[in-house]
Amino acid sequence: MDLISDQGLRVDGRRAGELRRIRCKLGVYDQPDGSAYLEQGHTKVLAAVYGPHQIRGSRTKALQDSVVINCQYSMATFSTGERKKRPRGDRRSTEMTMLLKQAVSAVIKAELYPRSQIDVFLEVLQADGGNYCACVNAATLALIDAGIPLREYVVACTASLANGKVPLVDISHLEETMGGPNLTVAALPLSGQIAVMEMSQRFHIDHLEEVTQLALQGCRDIYKILDKAVKEHLLETGDFFPQLESN
Amino acid sequence: MAHSIRLASERVDFSVPSDKAPPQLFTPGMVISQESGFMRGHGTYGEDDSIKASVAGIVDRVNKLVVIKPLKSRYNGEIGDVVVGRITEVQQKRWKVDTNARLDATLFLYSVNLPGGELRRRSVEDEQMMRKYLTEGDLISAEVQNINSDGSLSLHTRSLKNIKYGKLGQGMLIKVFPSLIKRQKTHFHNLPCGASIILGNNGFIWISPVINAEEEHGGFTINLEDAVPKSVREVMVRLRNSINALAASKILLFDTSIQYAYDQSKKYSVVELLNPEVMLDVAVMTQHQLQMLE
Numbered sequence: 001m002d003l004i005s006d007q008g009l010r011v012d013g014r015r016a017g018e019l020r021r022i023r024c025k026l027g028v029y030d031q032p033d034g035s036a037y038l039e040q041g042h043t044k045v046l047a048a049v050y051g052p053h054q055i056r057g058s059r060t061k062a063l064q065d066s067v068v069i070n071c072q073y074s075m076a077t078f079s080t081g082e083r084k085k086r087p088r089g090d091r092r093s094t095e096m097t098m099l100l101k102q103a104v105s106a107v108i109k110a111e112l113y114p115r116s117q118i119d120v121f122l123e124v125l126q127a128d129g130g131n132y133c134a135c136v137n138a139a140t141l142a143l144i145d146a147g148i149p150l151r152e153y154v155v156a157c158t159a160s161l162a163n164g165k166v167p168l169v170d171i172s173h174l175e176e177t178m179g180g181p182n183l184t185v186a187a188l189p190l191s192g193q194i195a196v197m198e199m200s201q202r203f204h205i206d207h208l209e210e211v212t213q214l215a216l217q218g219c220r221d222i223y224k225i226l227d228k229a230v231k232e233h234l235l236e237t238g239d240f241f242p243q244l245e246s247n
Numbered sequence: 248m249a250h251s252i253r254l255a256s257e258r259v260d261f262s263v264p265s266d267k268a269p270p271q272l273f274t275p276g277m278v279i280s281q282e283s284g285f286m287r288g289h290g291t292y293g294e295d296d297s298i299k300a301s302v303a304g305i306v307d308r309v310n311k312l313v314v315i316k317p318l319k320s321r322y323n324g325e326i327g328d329v330v331v332g333r334i335t336e337v338q339q340k341r342w343k344v345d346t347n348a349r350l351d352a353t354l355f356l357y358s359v360n361l362p363g364g365e366l367r368r369r370s371v372e373d374e375q376m377m378r379k380y381l382t383e384g385d386l387i388s389a390e391v392q393n394i395n396s397d398g399s400l401s402l403h404t405r406s407l408k409n410i411k412y413g414k415l416g417q418g419m420l421i422k423v424f425p426s427l428i429k430r431q432k433t434h435f436h437n438l439p440c441g442a443s444i445i446l447g448n449n450g451f452i453w454i455s456p457v458i459n460a461e462e463e464h465g466g467f468t469i470n471l472e473d474a475v476p477k478s479v480r481e482v483m484v485r486l487r488n489s490i491n492a493l494a495a496s497k498i499l500l501f502d503t504s505i506q507y508a509y510d511q512s513k514k515y516s517v518v519e520l521l522n523p524e525v526m527l528d529v530a531v532m533t534q535h536q537l538q539m540l541e
Binding site for chain 2 (some may be wrong): 001033034035052053054107109113114115116126144145146148149150151152153186191192227231234235236
């Protein structure tokens with residue numbers, strides 16, 4: 001089966017450079033300081049942020065000049081085709097947690113909150129490829145909702161190579177398992193910096209540049225969608241900001 | 248009681264209609280100003296000669312100072328604020344208090360009024376008795392005395408004539424985000440509806456029956472013996488639901504707005520006030536009434 005047809009359409013009907021539909025909502029919970037829900041195609045993710053707060057448990061973890069960032073990635077047992085035995089703690093989840101921490105640490109202005117802790121919890125409700133991307137994007141929204149100072153958004157996107165020559169953006173589970181090498185990039189779209197970059201296999205040097213560029217373009221496109229969602233969320237409050245000015 | 252379950256797609260939008268023009272919004276990474284000569288305030292940072300936003304919110308300019316105010320954040324204490332907090336730890340000569348700030352606040356033994364008068368010396372016995380006065384999980388009302396160099400707060404509970412700080416007894420706590428509380432002269436109110444309310448600047452609101460008895464013990468005794476009559480409890484619950492309705496629609500909380508919301512809620516039963524449509528109605532009517540006032 002070809003990942004891209006002669007007409008230039010992918011298995012799910014997208015063109016090579018098109019993203020899946022992204023829907024998101026900020027402030028889905030009252031209990032955490034910030035929360036967000038994000039759908040990227042059929043991949044659905046919930047994020048919750050607590051903090052900055054006093055370090056609970058052992059006080060030796062506290063850093064004198066920056067904040068402790070604690071991430072947890074977990075996949076619901078019903079999120080994949082085959083039921084998962086445990087939602088977290090396996091090797092893949094541990095690796096995801098580490099990569100998420102890297103991406104989030106790249107944007108949080110950690111020096112503002114010495115001796116505190118920020119918790120970021122991610123839960124994948126439905127996995128259909130690009131779980132890491134959806135998690136990073138949801139975490140960004142939740143951090144913004146919590147009012148935590150960020151350098152800018154951190155946005156992640158995947159890219160792959162179909163039939164050994166055509167670069168694809170935002171790949172689904174089917175393309176992930178059937179296709180060639182996958183590239184995952186978490187970037188700061190305004191300054192163009194890359195926070196995390198990971199490849200599932202080796203790329204040919206000739207293709208790497210264009211696949212990376214496509215993934216970064218995907219990041220910029222996702223940024224626009226997320227930014228719009230944040231602004232809409234703020235405007236939903238209606239009269240509140242004019243009230244704040246007079247306060 | 249019948250439970251109401253609804254689909255996410257049928258969720259009620261709590262926003263109250265406004266006739267004002269939407270403010271200009273900033274999101275993290277956006278450039279606020281390219282010019283030099285501005286002072287960077289909270290929610291901003293400087294990078295390659297321009298000032299950028301680091302939180303999502305509106306800009307507030309005071310002379311040369313540029314500040315971005317986010318919709319919600321943790322509590323940033325200011326000296327003189329009234330806070331409601333929960334004791335998390337008892338240490339040497341001090342208690343640690345969770346006040347929804349980024350670090351736990353400290354309440355020193357010497358900044359509380361111990362039973363037996365203003366000028367009593369603090370002895371070793373008092374240190375050993377600390378758990379008798381306040382223990383983990385107790386709720387207190389206090390005032391911010393000082394902000395330490397690391398950003399944590401120091402509290403005191405020395406009561407003045409009409410303000411009673413100290414341990415909180417029977418009542419209920421509501422948590423809202425701190426920017427919803429309007430700063431006012433007094434945050435202690437005895438509402439005419441027959442309940443007393445403390446609007447903590449840190450977003451913790453305490454509702455209790457009206458207390459009128461003169462206390463002599465520095466605010467460490469609480470009366471858990473007398474049951475609060477049902478009529479008073481109903482008033483308190485109605486108040487709680489009205490406050491939650493205002494908070495869901497992000498209307499500033501102060502005595503007048505809460506009183507209006509309480510009056511507007513009268514046409515519904517207390518249980519109906521949990522219904523999102525009813526909450527929105529109460530909020531819209533309150534907002535309308537507040538605008539008439541202006």
